[in-house]
Amino acid sequence: MTLSSVSIALTGSGGAGVMTAGQILLDAAAKAGFYGLMGRTLGPQIRGGESAALLRLATGPVDGPDDGYDILLAFDWGNIERFQDELPLNTGGLIIADPHQGAVPDIMLTGDDIRTAMVPFHDLAKPIAGGRVNMVGLGLIAALIGLDPAFLLDRVARQLAGKGEAALEASRAALAAGAAAAADIAGVSPLAAPAPRTGDRWSITGNDAAGLGAIQGGVRFCAAYPITPATDILEWLAPNLPKVGGTLVQCEDELASINMIIGSSFGGTPSLTATSGPGLALMTESLGLAVASETPVVVVNVQRGGPSTGIPTKSEQADLNIAVNGLHGDAPHVVTAPLSIGDCLFTTQWSVHLAEAMQTAVIVLSDQTLGQSRAIIDPPADLAFVGKRRVPERIEAPYERYAVTADGVSPMALPGQEGGAYTGDGLEHDPVGHPSTQTAHHQAQLDKRRRKVEGFDYGDHWAEVDGDPDADIAIVTWGSTAAPAREAMARARALGFKVRLVAVRLIHPVPVDRLRYALSGVSRVLVVEQNHDGQYWRHLRAHMDLPGTVAALHRPGPVGLRPREILARLQSQ
Amino acid sequence: MDAVVAKPQSFKSDLKPVWCPGCGDFAVLSAITRTLTELGLPPREVALISGIGCSSRLPAYTSVYGFHGVHGRALPLASGLKLARPDLTVLSVGGDGDGFSIGGNHFVHACRRNVDLTYIVMDNSVYGMTKGQASPTTEADWTGSKLTPEGPGLAPFRPLEMALSSGASFIARAFSGDPLELTRQLCAAIEHRGFSFVHVLSPCVTYRPEQKGWRARVHGSFEAPTADRREAFLRLLDDDGFATGILYQGRETPFQPTAQATAPVAALGAQFAV
Ligand SMILES: Cc1ncc(C[n+]2csc(CCOP(=O)(O)OP(=O)(O)O)c2C)c(N)n1
Numbered sequence: 033m034t035l036s037s038v039s040i041a042l043t044g045s046g047g048a049g050v051m052t053a054g055q056i057l058l059d060a061a062a063k064a065g066f067y068g069l070m071g072r073t074l075g076p077q078i079r080g081g082e083s084a085a086l087l088r089l090a091t092g093p094v095d096g097p098d099d100g101y102d103i104l105l106a107f108d109w110g111n112i113e114r115f116q117d118e119l120p121l122n123t124g125g126l127i128i129a130d131p132h133q134g135a136v137p138d139i140m141l142t143g144d145d146i147r148t149a150m151v152p153f154h155d156l157a158k159p160i161a162g163g164r165v166n167m168v169g170l171g172l173i174a175a176l177i178g179l180d181p182a183f184l185l186d187r188v189a190r191q192l193a194g195k196g197e198a199a200l201e202a203s204r205a206a207l208a209a210g211a212a213a214a215a216d217i218a219g220v221s222p223l224a225a226p227a228p229r230t231g232d233r234w235s236i237t238g239n240d241a242a243g244l245g246a247i248q249g250g251v252r253f254c255a256a257y258p259i260t261p262a263t264d265i266l267e268w269l270a271p272n273l274p275k276v277g278g279t280l281v282q283c284e285d286e287l288a289s290i291n292m293i294i295g296s297s298f299g300g301t302p303s304l305t306a307t308s309g310p311g312l313a314l315m316t317e318s319l320g321l322a323v324a325s326e327t328p329v330v331v332v333n334v335q336r337g338g339p340s341t342g343i344p345t346k347s348e349q350a351d352l353n354i355a356v357n358g359l360h361g362d363a364p365h366v367v368t369a370p371l372s373i374g375d376c377l378f379t380t381q382w383s384v385h386l387a388e389a390m391q392t393a394v395i396v397l398s399d400q401t402l403g404q405s406r407a408i409i410d411p412p413a414d415l416a417f418v419g420k421r422r423v424p425e426r427i428e429a430p431y432e433r434y435a436v437t438a439d440g441v442s443p444m445a446l447p448g449q450e451g452g453a454y455t456g457d458g459l460e461h462d463p464v465g466h467p468s469t470q471t472a473h474h475q476a477q478l479d480k481r482r483r484k485v486e487g488f489d490y491g492d493h494w495a496e497v498d499g500d501p502d503a504d505i506a507i508v509t510w511g512s513t514a515a516p517a518r519e520a521m522a523r524a525r526a527l528g529f530k531v532r533l534v535a536v537r538l539i540h541p542v543p544v545d546r547l548r549y550a551l552s553g554v555s556r557v558l559v560v561e562q563n564h565d566g567q568y569w570r571h572l573r574a575h576m577d578l579p580g581t582v583a584a585l586h587r588p589g590p591v592g593l594r595p596r597e598i599l600a601r602l603q604s605q
Numbered sequence: 606m607d608a609v610v611a612k613p614q615s616f617k618s619d620l621k622p623v624w625c626p627g628c629g630d631f632a633v634l635s636a637i638t639r640t641l642t643e644l645g646l647p648p649r650e651v652a653l654i655s656g657i658g659c660s661s662r663l664p665a666y667t668s669v670y671g672f673h674g675v676h677g678r679a680l681p682l683a684s685g686l687k688l689a690r691p692d693l694t695v696l697s698v699g700g701d702g703d704g705f706s707i708g709g710n711h712f713v714h715a716c717r718r719n720v721d722l723t724y725i726v727m728d729n730s731v732y733g734m735t736k737g738q739a740s741p742t743t744e745a746d747w748t749g750s751k752l753t754p755e756g757p758g759l760a761p762f763r764p765l766e767m768a769l770s771s772g773a774s775f776i777a778r779a780f781s782g783d784p785l786e787l788t789r790q791l792c793a794a795i796e797h798r799g800f801s802f803v804h805v806l807s808p809c810v811t812y813r814p815e816q817k818g819w820r821a822r823v824h825g826s827f828e829a830p831t832a833d834r835r836e837a838f839l840r841l842l843d844d845d846g847f848a849t850g851i852l853y854q855g856r857e858t859p860f861q862p863t864a865q866a867t868a869p870v871a872a873l874g875a876q877f878a879v
């Protein structure tokens with residue numbers, strides 16, 4: 033028997049090199065023609081401490097984890113009780129551990145038909161000069177799943193580039209020792225052979241994808257204040273923006289970063305910042321300024337467990353409320369959410385386009401699961417979305433920066449443009465931009481700002497709609513939860529259920545008509561998300577009546593929703 | 606100046622200021638428009654950025670590009686604009702509450718960052734717009750506010766010392782009642798390459814009417830600008846808060862990262878290929 037997907041968790045304390053091993057395995061599998069992804073879980077320690085590389089390798093594209101792991105390789109058991117709940121094993125799962133690290137802890141053996149295999153990784157690595165246990169482990173895993181070790185060696189060689197032949201030889205020997213040890217472990221089905229590769233594949237994290245989407249969308253200025261798990265976006269943009277003539281500046285805080293990008297955008301440069309919950313909270317006053325002054329900005333908010341400092345290193349989808357409702361006053365703006373790791377590119381690029389086209393603030397709700405997981409994907413198609421602002425061609429006096437137009441968008445003069453000088457203002461204003469407290473001006477400007485975002489043609493990108501057109505039940509979900517929802521739907525359909533999936537990219541404004549159309553004919557709706565309070569479910573209910581019986585499946589992080597949970601709810605609803 | 610490019614009036618908008626008659630900020634507005642005229646800058650290439658407060662209303666009273674942001678955040682907004690558009694002349698204006706209280710963190714970091722822009726603070730030692738509360742530069746024993754009836758009880762900030770210790774490369778103080786000196790300083794500040802801070806004593810005649818007496822207290826005792834930080838610190842140790850003139854002008858390199866594109870956008874994806 034061969035498998036179409038295998039899930040592997042590598043765990044160990046700092047120094048065991050599980051992240052390095054995981055990335056080598058993922059990229060080697062990609063070279064061999066597999067798809068896959070790798071998430072990670074880290075303890076609270078700044079350096080070292082327990083960590084786990086969470087891999088899934090498959091013959092076709094995958095964008096989320098399976099219910100559990102088929103193989104768990106533990107180089108040691110340091111602090112396993114702190115994150116054991118993030119490492120569920122599939123029925124019949126195999127635990128591979130080093131006997132010198134003690135017996136397999138009982139808490140790891142609670143699943144069904146769990147098997148164990150003891151492999152003395154440290155003893156196997158010891159006789160090899162410079163041999164490392166993580167390489168022994170990699171050799172073992174590759175042999176078990178049927179991955180040609182040549183691909184591993186190729187990736188190891190890249191990693192060791194410049195470290196000399198001896199280092200490479202040590203790795204080669206360690207991989208071979210691991211492969212030999214695999215012969216003693218029976219009952220693991222290898223992966224089926226992948227379809228032959230036709231072109232390049234990409235190995236990319238959601239955060240890097242968001243950075244690339246930003247640049248492709250036209251962003252040339254970024255102001256940055258570090259915060260986990262958003263920092264990677266900023267760190268990717270720092271060396272890459274200058275390559276295209278852009279700039280990234282590190283600021284003193286998020287109040288500065290949001291205002292810096294409002295300033296650069298006022299000057300005509302498409303601008304973005306990235307942050308996480310606490311930073312978004314600090315930015316909300318100024319996001320209102322961007323809305324009122326009609327200055328386009330994009331904030332990528334990579335959600336982590338909240339509230340307050342919460343669980344900074346782990347994922348949750350609990351910033352929807354603040355992203356949608358955090359601004360004071362009536363402040364229409366746009367909130368989007370990427371639907372997979374690779375989609376962080378599209379959604380960010382699209383969001384830059386939306387911000388520039390509507391001259392407003394767009395918040396992208398990514399999360400730690402999307403941002404810090406790495407996926408093997410087919411290179412994305414070139415996208416037509418490049419931010420384009422409506423700028424007046426000829427200016428007649430008096431220039432009305434906030435002219436009340438049919439679609440609500442007013443041509444925006446840029447500094448340097450003759451005759452276009454105006455004062456951008458967060459004070460309510462008349463069409464020219466002069467401060468005004470008059471009822472009529474306030475009404476007209478509120479109306480136009482709402483018209484802009486509600487009348488905009490978001491096209492087909494508002495959601496991914498998939499599944500059976502004649503289904504009686506639909507899953508409605510958003511963000512990273514789209515991945516387990518897709519898989520739950522696939523399993524349900526394999527069991528003969530008809531299911532429809534609406535994975536929504538446009539969170540706000542709620543695309544009421546499109547949603548209604550996408551849900552037409554269903555009599556049951558299941559709203560799925562990863563937060564305690566059911567934020568999206570409440571948000572939808574505030575804006576529209578969902579058809580038929582509505583149920584909500586929502587629970588907090590840090591463990592992501594699994595296909596099994598969603599499938600069970602589909603079957604019981 | 607031989608060719609007069611624009612008259613001061615051409616830098617003023619037709620909007621009538623909301624300020625109280627006699628407010629010091631009128632003279633600052635006039636000095637700014639006069640300065641822009643003297644420097645012969647095309648109005649379309651100047652941007653005036655402010656936060657919130659009476660003084661922060663100033664941009665709309667000019668005919669240049671302006672941005673009236675939120676309370677305390679003028680400096681990052683101005684910095685973002687200048688960093689993205691180094692071709693523009695960027696000025697930032699506001700009050701002592703805006704700049705030293707809610708925006709205090711940005712003030713010290715803007716000094717340190719040394720972006721080539723000019724920051725003009727109209728200091729009246731009071732929150733004018735919110736009707737007369739103590740600001741970070743209010744005297745410890747000022748009992749004029751219902752919010753602090755016994756006086757704030759705190760020693761006032763010394764903004765020039767803050768600017769110097771934070772790395773500002775141009776530091777001056779002027780009195781709004783001496784528009785010629787103010788204009789002279791503003792010209793020098795704008796021509797200076799780097800972050801220039803001009804501290805303007807600008808009376809609030811409504812909530813601090815006693816400030817009408819400032820004319821008698823100011824004295825032009827900063828000698829010619831020094832480029833020596835030790836000398837500047839020594840001068841500040843003796844400063845009673847009413848010395849005017851250009852205190853310090855250093856040669857620190859302004860912060861202006863600029864990059865020439867070296868790759869087409871389409872080439873960036875290659876780094877992810879496996
Ligand atoms: C976040 C926020 N907090 C408080 C206020 C209220 N507020 C408006 S102006 C101001 C103080 C202004 O004082 P200053 O900057 O010294 O300017 P002045 O009015 O004296 O020129 C305050 C507290 C506000 N607008 N925003």
Ligand code: SF4
Pocket residue numbers: 623624625627628629630659660729733734808809810811812
């Ligand atoms: S309250 Fe004071 S600062 Fe404000 S306008 Fe009146 S005099 Fe000027």
